[in-house]
Amino acid sequence: MRTRHFELPDLGEGLTEGTIVEWVVDVGDTVAVDDVVARVETAKALVDVPCPFAGEVEALHVEPGSEVEVGEPILAIATTEDAGESGSGSVLVGFGTGGERKSRRRRGASAEPSPSPGGDGGASASSSANGHPPSDPSGRPLAKPPVRKLAKDLGVDLGKVEPSGPDGVITREDVHAASTSSVDTQGGEADREGVERIAVSGVRKRIAEQVTRSRLEIPEAASWVDCDVTETMRLREELNATQEEVRVSPLAIILRVVVEGLRRHPELNSSFDAEAGEIHRHRRIHLGVAAQTERGLLVPVLRDAEQRTILQLAEDLQRTAERAREGNLEPGELTGSTFSVSNFGSFGVDGGSPVINHPNGAILGVGRIAERPWVVDGELSVRSVCQLSLVFDHRICDGAEAGGFLRFVGDCLERPALLLGSL
């Protein structure tokens, strides 16, 4: 037995990335050589990818829906003895230790055509004379593919690099020079400064893209309330004392309250489509519930939450949490939310300002529930208090609606009996 990693191959001619659309296998499944393990979409086609090794699936390194660069490991197989290597003794070169990445092969000229094929572009040379860095017809600075990769690896923006090559082509040396000047003005190696460079990939990359997109596109506003959830905690105890099927968490009750709030304030269950100039108001309520897993932050979606009871939502939460932990969530379970909830209180923090899960219109943050001094009927007493924060897309509604929703949620948690009126 040994673990072998299957790296995303170049599935076309000179492709540099692909998106794992779907895993056909789960962790723990046994696969034979050439069994299809994943469906991968590239710029050219959607293809079934067969596994080169036989054995047991040890890990799926990549979430469905995420983009993977060619050469990145996507799957780990605990191989059985004659795993596709009998006789020839062929091995996957360049892999074996965790996290190590070999440079990609065949990032070929066909993916990023040499800007001036078969000759040297006079046009680019003349544009150089204008004082602008030369670029290809699509406006990209001129550089060979491996130099582009180097720039990407070093975080150097090619648009800001002074080219020294013939006809304004940026060379490897130019990139190194730009990298040293921007990263370390002392001229020393960044590594000597104790900086570890970590390639952003997989779930981390997806999150980075998602939050960046959200903060770039959505003009957000936030408001928050502190609320006394003592009664909610009591309700929870009663629910847990009277049935054994499922352990009800405070979050399950909060989700049920959120559903009721969204019913009354449907503008918060909306998405803003800038391109179409439309607000899409969703009739169904699909709740994204942010969950921290071993592989990073995932937001599994509880579909049609408006049709679920508190107990059912509690079950849903338990099941998705388990599946997320095991890495068994289907791509469909991670997309399509209409509103999200982030229970960052589970990290022990009081409050926060979560990033809207694009293209949702709002997100509710739930802080930790802690015993605090609280005034009840003019008397100081010790109560369970929780801070809720609502971050919303100001394009879809204004403070009045957002405040109304948040107040409703807070009121229901302070006096869960209010919920009964909605039954």
Add this chain to the structure above:
Amino acid sequence: MSDRTEPAVPDATSLLPPMRPVQLLDEGGELHESDDFPLDLKDDDLAAMHRFMVLARRVDRQSIALQRQGQLGVYASLLGQEAAQVGSAYALGPSDWVFPTYRELGSALVRGLDPEHLLHSFRGTWLGDHDPHEHRFGLLSIPIATQALHAVGFAMAAKLDGADFVTASYFGDGATSEGDVHEALNFAAVFDVPCVFFVQNNQYAISVPVSEQTRAPTLAHKAVGYGMPGYRCDGNDVLATYAVMRHAVDRARRGEGPSMIEAVTYRRESHTTADDATRYRSEEELAEWVPRDPLTRFETLLEGRGLLDQDRKAELEAEVDALALRLREEIYDAPHGDPLELFEHVYVSPPASYERQRELLRGEIDAGTYTDDAR
């Protein structure tokens, strides 16, 4: 010049192909023999042709898997064209020559090539390709239609040498739109050389359907314009393909000149592994060709004749699986050559631009762009 006899102008109607392709084995596996295209195959021949078809299909599947695992740069599938390739190549004699396209695995197997040579080519290693003289099978032509000229030139040379062989120029429907095919057909006819043009009309030139390729009634009709007979056969019928090819090859061998065969078939897979056929053709169209599968109808015939039973099928399956495994082991992570060898063997005195490119590549190698396994 004066003693040269003018060849008789052929009667145009005698050259015309039938609109309906010659079919001997129908889709249900029933044999309808033809006096015009007689069959001279023994049971052993039928079994051998079947084996080649099964082998071709299995190696094809293995090749696609290897490409999807990053082991081949690209691969062009022959799925659906097994009968056209095996039937036509089987009609050739040992001294005859094949000038293939890049999608010619089936013909290659019949000629005795080890498929690993072809796969090494698609992987890009030093072990790619083969000695064309060994099996009289030319190198795979990646550019479209160039091999048509090679076949004609070779046939011209054979005629001058008085050598006894026929050349078979394989190409596809798309190639018929290329200037090279025009020149090849014209030269072949004018110089009356022993060359057979075997066109596998698999209905698509990458994404362009035949209907957008030509206004000719059929591809075989083009032959008439050059003064040679055109034939059409059901390219999914291995026996019709064999018989029509045999007729054309025998004719050429007797000195009666070139001819052109259009084998009507269908490429069931995408153009290559870098293509997505679902973007330009419908599921319905693909489904129409499944019942016309070349292997199914041939197996029906063989089973009816007692030449194929479960035991034989299992035996054959074990054989082709073993071959597929051997191929996988041969190709998997097979080392590439030194990338710098790209620059060897072309120029005696390389031009300066070439030297600059070589230095650029050397710089990239030194910088670690290529890992050891790529060397």
